[in-house]
Amino acid sequence: MKSRAQCLRDLIAAGDLIIAPGVYDGYSARLVEAAGFESAATSGAAVSNSRLGIDDIGVMDLAENVGHCRHLASTLSIPLTADADTGYGNPMNVHYTVQQFEQAGVAGINIEDQVHPKRCGHMPGKEVIPLIEMVKKIEAACLARKDDAFVIIARTDALAIEGIEGTLARVRAYVEAGADMIFPDAARSEDDIKAIVEAAGSTPVTINMGFGIRARPTTPLIPLPVLKTIGVRRVSLPRMLPAAAILGMSRALDCMKESIRTGVPADRPDLVVGIDDIMQLMGYDEMRALEKRLLSTEALEAKYSKP
Numbered sequence: 001m002k003s004r005a006q007c008l009r010d011l012i013a014a015g016d017l018i019i020a021p022g023v024y025d026g027y028s029a030r031l032v033e034a035a036g037f038e039s040a041a042t043s044g045a046a047v048s049n050s051r052l053g054i055d056d057i058g059v060m061d062l063a064e065n066v067g068h069c070r071h072l073a074s075t076l077s078i079p080l081t082a083d084a085d086t087g088y089g090n091p092m093n094v095h096y097t098v099q100q101f102e103q104a105g106v107a108g109i110n111i112e113d114q115v116h117p118k119r120c121g122h123m124p125g126k127e128v129i130p131l132i133e134m135v136k137k138i139e140a141a142c143l144a145r146k147d148d149a150f151v152i153i154a155r156t157d158a159l160a161i162e163g164i165e166g167t168l169a170r171v172r173a174y175v176e177a178g179a180d181m182i183f184p185d186a187a188r189s190e191d192d193i194k195a196i197v198e199a200a201g202s203t204p205v206t207i208n209m210g211f212g213i214r215a216r217p218t219t220p221l222i223p224l225p226v227l228k229t230i231g232v233r234r235v236s237l238p239r240m241l242p243a244a245a246i247l248g249m250s251r252a253l254d255c256m257k258e259s260i261r262t263g264v265p266a267d268r269p270d271l272v273v274g275i276d277d278i279m280q281l282m283g284y285d286e287m288r289a290l291e292k293r294l295l296s297t298e299a300l301e302a303k304y305s306k307p
Contacts, residue, residue, distance in 0.1 A: 005149035008079035008107040011038055012151075012181075012204055017228040020081065021212075022238030024050050028245070029075045030281050039107075040076060042069055043238035044083030045120050050242065058117025062088045062097060070104035079107035081153065083238075086116040090133075091140035098144035098152075108151025110183055111137055113158065113170065122186050122210070122218045126157050131170055138177040153206065154179035157186065164192055171199040181206050181234070186218045190230065193222075197231040204233035212237035 002010075011018050022043035023029040032040045045056035047068055052060060069082040082101050087094035094111060101109045112118060113134040115127040128134075134154070141152045154174040158167040171182050182200045185208055187193050197205050207227060208219065215221045216239075227235060252271045259266040279285070 003147050003149055004073070004079040004105060004107040005102075005147050005151060008039060008081070008151055009149045011079070012233060017224060017232065018234040019224070020206075020234060020236045021241060022046055022236060023072060023080070024242055026071070026075055027281070028241045029072050029080075030283075031241070033076055033078050034281060037078065039079050039081070040072075041081045041236045041238065042072060042083050042106075043242065044085055044110075046238060046242040047083070056120040056123075058085060058119065060085075062100065066100045066104050069101065069106055073105035080105075081108045081110065081151065082106040084109040084111050086114055086118050086129075087111045087137055087141070089116060091136040094137045094140040095144040098141045098150070099146070102145055102147065102150050108153055108180070109141075110153045110155045111141055112155035112183075112185070113137075122216070126160055128156070128158050128161050131173055134170070135173050135177040138174055138179050142178040151180045152178065153181040153183050155183035155185055159184060159186055159188060159192065164195060167192075168195060168199045171196055175200055175203045179203060183208070188218070189220065190222060190226065193227070193232065194230050205231065206234035206236060207232050209235050209237055210239045211243055212240040214243070 018039055019037060020039045020041040021028075021032045021037055023032055023040045024043055024046035029040060044060070044065070047065065048054065048056045048060045051064065051068065065082070065084070069080070073080050082104075084097055084101060087097045089097075097111075098109065113128045113131075115129055119126060134156075138152060138154055145152070154177075156167055156170050156174070158170050162170075167184060171184070174182060181204050182196065183206045184192070184196050187196070187207055193205070193207060207222075209221070210216050210219060224235060248271070252268075255266050255268055255271055
């Protein structure tokens, strides 16, 4: 049986543009697979926001992140990549971090070149570590993995600090260090992306399109066919599902407040799914079948009660 990492490698080798929606809980993970997407990615910001209720400023630790990703990976049959922030320290820490995430069943991880503690790549005030230090982190990550297919995604946040020339120097160095994929976060334009794809050579490039279906102030909303033409191999959508969930929950709460005010019950199937939808999404029928098989004792009682 192929590892999840090898499944991701196969998707990359196939040459099509890979779309990886960002997931952060069991509902979002199952919805992505049910919708037919072939891969998913955790959003470190969404996991931190939803689990801790705080901004993505590097407070979530390794154990919390790995434990959460282990549950998500076990929910999915498609490959999942995880956001490992800065690797949680120096190259020695990165070595341990890679082993923890690989054991959790994910297909690969992002490691970024921000200082620790990091912050969301689309926030002001970012700082990056020296190029040489990040090279050693990538080398440590490649050395630590047990499965050579496990994908090491080198993320750089240098565009906001060092500009395009500094970023291109880092991309070339990260490729030489053994990175399997390059992730320039907060890419500012199509021209920047083109230059990064060229600098990466045969190493695939992944681009963060944020909400995917809504513009934002940083990376422009570039059509997916255009990104494919540029040479981008993978697009992540880390903010789409949490943003959609926030909007949906806000609208349902507003509806309930109005119902409280008027005293009139609201029947709004346009705002909430039914219980059957939840049960189908979460595999209730499969659980009931397993319960029937494992908890039913009638056949055994009949067998062993014979004289």
